[in-house]
Amino acid sequence: MKYLLLLLVALLIIWQLRSYRDREARKQPPPRGSAEQPIEMVACLHCGTHVAAAEAVQGRQGSYCSAEHRQRHET
């Protein structure tokens, strides 16, 4: 009878832990596949090299691959 009680307590603990873990997992948003999101590319006005829009250097006339090309093109 003593062992049965221990078993019950152990099962209860496992069940509690599992439901807690499920709640934690549900809180986090599903991971987004970065491969599905297209990266916007822009061409450098000076040399024509395509660079990611996030990494492009913005100038008065447009986007450049580097600050050096922006300087050369706009001055």
Ligand SMILES: [Zn+2]
């Ligand atoms: Zn360039």
